[in-house]
Amino acid sequence: EAQVTQNPRYLITVTGKKLTVTCSQNMNHEYMSWYRQDPGLGLRQIYYSMNVEVTDKGDVPEGYKVSRKEKRNFPLILESPSPNQTSLYFCASSFSSAGGRTEAFFGQGTRLTVV
């Protein structure tokens, strides 16, 4: 089954403790991205990747890192999480290296709470 898989689904952590949220897709998509979803603010893009070893900042990249060593994986790294990073995170992937030209497939979301 074609899908985007995020792990974990839920995470509660403490301020400053490094964490990684994984994202994997099995559709051979070139383009992958991370979004955070906050009430009243909709979906905001954190980082995106047009292909392996090619990443770029989205609209709200501060406090986050990403890497794209393999086509299928695009982990989101929070080196020193803070409470303002408490949010619902979505990973997405799509075929086009132009990013927005084709349907995006979303993961099921990761609800992160930083205390």
Added chain:
Amino acid sequence: AQRVTQPEKLLSVFKGAPVELKCNYSYSGSPELFWYVQYSRQRLQLLLRHISRESIKGFTADLNKGETSFHLKKPFAQEEDSAMYYCALGGNKLTFGGGTRVLVKP
């Protein structure tokens, strides 16, 4: 810079009434417009895209380049249409609007 604006955060309608979700965009190139839907506790999924010009679940959307709009419409809302709807603009990247929550009352 590309931008998407959804002016209504919440739309509450009665079952059987028409519903229209507004979306305006800003983009200097040739836009690709999408509507995504998120039902309660589910992941976002594509509802429709302007290039296919099709009707999905009774919803339609027309791209108006002159008004830079891509409003989503349905003539008769159903309770199962209650969800969060996002307008999205594809260009160099995929940019989402702030979302509109639709509540269809019985």
